[in-house]
Amino acid sequence: MSASSVRAGQPLRESRLPLPLLRRGKVREVYEVDEAHLLLVASDRVSAFDIVMREPIPRKGAVLTQVSAFWFERLKSTVASHFVTARAEEIVARVPGLASHRDQLAGRAMLVRRTTPVAFECVVRGYLSGSAWAEYRRAGTLAGEPLAAGLRESDRLDPPLFSPATKAESGHDENVTVERMASVVGAELTARLRDLSFAVYSAGRDHAASRGIIIADTKFEFGTAADGSLLLIDEVMTPDSSRFWPADGYASGRSQPSFDKQPLRDYLAGLRTEGTWNGEAPPPALPADVVDATSQRYLEAYRLLTGRALEDAA
Numbered sequence: 001m002s003a004s005s006v007r008a009g010q011p012l013r014e015s016r017l018p019l020p021l022l023r024r025g026k027v028r029e030v031y032e033v034d035e036a037h038l039l040l041v042a043s044d045r046v047s048a049f050d051i052v053m054r055e056p057i058p059r060k061g062a063v064l065t066q067v068s069a070f071w072f073e074r075l076k077s078t079v080a081s082h083f084v085t086a087r088a089e090e091i092v093a094r095v096p097g098l099a100s101h102r103d104q105l106a107g108r109a110m111l112v113r114r115t116t117p118v119a120f121e122c123v124v125r126g127y128l129s130g131s132a133w134a135e136y137r138r139a140g141t142l143a144g145e146p147l148a149a150g151l152r153e154s155d156r157l158d159p160p161l162f163s164p165a166t167k168a169e170s171g172h173d174e175n176v177t178v179e180r181m182a183s184v185v186g187a188e189l190t191a192r193l194r195d196l197s198f199a200v201y202s203a204g205r206d207h208a209a210s211r212g213i214i215i216a217d218t219k220f221e222f223g224t225a226a227d228g229s230l231l232l233i234d235e236v237m238t239p240d241s242s243r244f245w246p247a248d249g250y251a252s253g254r255s256q257p258s259f260d261k262q263p264l265r266d267y268l269a270g271l272r273t274e275g276t277w278n279g280e281a282p283p284p285a286l287p288a289d290v291v292d293a294t295s296q297r298y299l300e301a302y303r304l305l306t307g308r309a310l311e312d313a314a
């Protein structure tokens with residue numbers, strides 16, 4: 001596939017740009033632009049149960065990038081961030097070598113300030129779910145520290161919890177105590193990151209709630225730029241870095257459907273029940289209606305959160 005043969009709006013499984021590739025994650029590629037800038041490109045890959053599917057989900061990459069762009073803009077008085085631009089025209093104006101690759105950038109690429117990332121993920125939990133619920137149910141704790149007794153699955157946590165995690169190169173990130181994080185990066189930076197994480201999450205949670213989406217928990221990353229400033233980096237309050245639940249139908253005491261991935265999860269769970277897929281790589285082929293339903297969910301998340309259609313943004 002020659003890069004220029006990709007048409008704008010076409011699903012993209014993997015970007016290929018004429019820049020040094022620093023990293024290919026489950027979903028995104030990170031390219032080096034220069035000493036001070038990176039280009040983050042969200043492909044249309046989707047993962048479920050930690051397995052990356054073969055079929056791209058149309059528009060998913062653009063939704064992820066434009067949701068992050070929406071939050072960076074909206075929250076800029078709350079937190080300084082790495083965001084420079086997520087408009088393909090501006091990116092090409094700054095990086096002329098990408099001119100013939102516009103179609104791969106459209107909506108999905110974000111030019112950012114390069115930083116040295118803090119070695120901990122700053123997770124904020126506003127509802128009890130996922131690995132936190134699993135540990136609480138087993139031991140009554142989160143990262144070894146006791147929580148209030150009598151909590152139920154998906155209960156709202158008020159105030160939210162700051163729950164750092166180490167970044168595992170492969171496999172699952174590990175929840176750690178705030179003390180552990182403080183012993184590595186210092187108590188002062190830990191407190192600063194906790195306060196910033198709470199401020200960003202509360203603003204996000206309130207806005208999303210008013211639009212029918214519960215952001216149950218989310219993961220932030222921070223980094224230090226060359227001039228020493230502390231910036232919010234990576235992606236922010238997207239469906240991939242957070243649990244999005246439909247507010248409609250929320251009830252504690254059980255797990256909640258995922259706003260974005262439920263059609264995919266239901267399909268895969270069905271295959272496992274039938275015994276036609278064992279839950280491991282290679283992934284099964286996805287029928288077109290599952291791909292389409294998942295794409296629609298991402299577009300709907302974008303529309304609800306931002307109040308406009310994706311087509312009007314990028």
Ligand SMILES: Nc1ncnc2c1ncn2[C@@H]1O[C@H](COP(=O)(O)OP(=O)(O)OP(=O)(O)O)[C@@H](O)[C@H]1O
Nearest residue numbers: 025026027028030082112113114115117223233234
């Ligand atoms: N401004 C920045 N400066 C330096 N590194 C950054 C910046 N923004 C994001 N990053 C890094 O880019 C990387 C993105 O890769 P990552 O592996 O998370 O991709 P992904 O597709 O989200 O994969 P996964 O789903 O496994 O998280 C992260 O390691 C993150 O720390």
Ligand SMILES: [Mg+2]
Nearest residue numbers: 025026234241
């Ligand atoms: Mg990531």
